[in-house]
Amino acid sequence: MKYIVVLGDGMADEPIKELDNKTPLMVADTPQMDLLAKKSELGLAYTIPEGMKPGSDTANLAVLGYNPRIYYSGRSPLEALSIGVDLKPTDIAIRCNIVSLSDDDKPYEEKTILDHSSGEISTKDAAVLIDAVRKELENDLYKFYVGTSYRHLTIWDQGEVIDLVPPHDILGKVIGEYLPEDNALKELMKKSYDILNNHPINIERKEKGLNVANSIWFWGAGTRPALTSFEEKNHKRGAMISAVDLLKGIAVGAKMKVIEVPGADGTLHTNYEGKAMAAVKVLLEDDYDFVYIHVEAPDEMGHQGNVANKIKAIEFLDQRVIKLVYEAMKKSGVDFRLLVMPDHPTPIWCRTHTSDPVPYILYDSTKEQDNQWMYNEVEAKATGYVVDKGYEMVNKLFDNQ
Structure with missing residues (x-):
């Protein structure tokens, strides 16, 4: 059978x-x-x-x-296994979406989330964007890994499992009240917008009428599964x-x-x-x-x-x-x-x-x-x-x- x-x-x-x-x-x-x-x-x-x-x-x-x-034990640790990341006991895995936020002059907290998947961005383009984020923001505490399409991974050494809002739960909403309470994670997200919004890939996406992939979004924190x-x-x-x-x-x-x-x-x-x-x-x-x-x-x-x-x-x-x-x-x-x-x-x-x-x-x-x-x-x-x-x-x- x-x-x-x-x-x-x-x-x-x-x-x-x-x-x-x-x-x-x-x-x-x-x-x-x-x-x-x-x-x-x-x-x-x-x-x-x-x-x-x-x-x-x-x-x-x-x-x-x-x-x-x-x-x-959390969503992201399962994804880490797929990517081949061997989590240490002190590691927290966090899902790192590339999302589309409104491209306007408002402060980051007042922007609206338009698309949790950046128009189902290709893995090839997303990898370039994650690499740009990695070069500017990665350090001993935060490591970035490429996944598939808009779905990527951040490992937070010595971190903690905190509540983080899935982006697909707040589509069309102003993001301020849904941002992480942890200031370091929030700052990484804000800085990612400055890195990505006018990246050449996103300039090209704007010209083609596609949703821009202009911010990372953290959610789904967890520890190593068993x-x-x-x-x-x-x-x-x-x-x-x-x-x-x-x-x-x-x-x-x-x-x-x-x-x-x-x-x-x-x-x-x-x-x-x-x-x-x-x-x-x-x-x-x-x-x-x-x-x-x-x-x-x-x-x-x-x-x-x-x-x-x-x-x-x-x-x-x-x-x-x-x-x-x-x-x-x-x-x-x-x-x-x-x-x-x-x-x-x-x-x-x-x-x-x-x-x-x-x-x-x-x-x-x-x-x-x-x-x-x-x-x-x-x-x-x-x-x-x-x-x-x-x-x-x-x-x-x-x-x-």
Whole structure:
């Protein structure tokens, strides 16, 4: 038996007025997911433990079977593992986004955050900007590391875990009251604006009408994580396919195989087919037991508040990942179980994550069901199946209940 998770990050949503009070999942053309829903268990899962913040970190840990209350030590340390930064016990890892702030004459504190991703800036351009920041601001206490696209890393030696506001939670707001209370971190952010706003890359971006990448933004502080090996925990050899450092970091911490797919970049136009075929290969040719396919695009479109592109991202996931994996596994004749779900909702109306339960499909090629469900939030609720502890989903997938 082979085991597959296809994770559509932030795919779940709430009814949207301009969609006749339907969700993107309800409107999207998803024949493959709807076919699976008719042959599978359909239900809702709570992936965010009560009282914890609804992040992709806590949610994906849960879907992978790690109770966030036990294993979560912050988002950025997981990303540090992916980048290859070996954290000392005294190190604090901090996510360092490159964001777009309003380009005006107002003081830094009075600027507005326009885009948490700087228009999904390329890693190539972002690396140049982070290098410019590094040359001016790096010292013995603060080190800067390049990640992927807008997502980068700062290591604070002898630091402390403090509350820092995620930039995607305050889009369109004046930043003053959301800046770090720690004066040193705040000064680094302010100085980064002076370094970046008129950098040649941003002058070119302005000329092209693109969002400028004119400030760093700190959030997600944490300490070195300690995850139990996925194989030791589940007696399954596991692999991770994702373009996002967070997911790769979780996999490194869990001693899973990390598969790099050319062209996989976490955007709407990622290499969907490459991810699907890499998953099939690692299961059938490399003889791994479990693969986790993470697709970031629905979440990014939710953060951007782009309804049309969120629908498109869901349709791409359906036809260019799930359909290809399902058909290849069927053709192989190998028994498999397939779990399709989001990690959390990223509703268009708020452009950030919520803690609401998410719809899941759990398919077993050896025990196909026969029902009339469609895959969306409303019908998943109507089935009455509820998984209260999201970190038990892996046990359901492995049929270890």
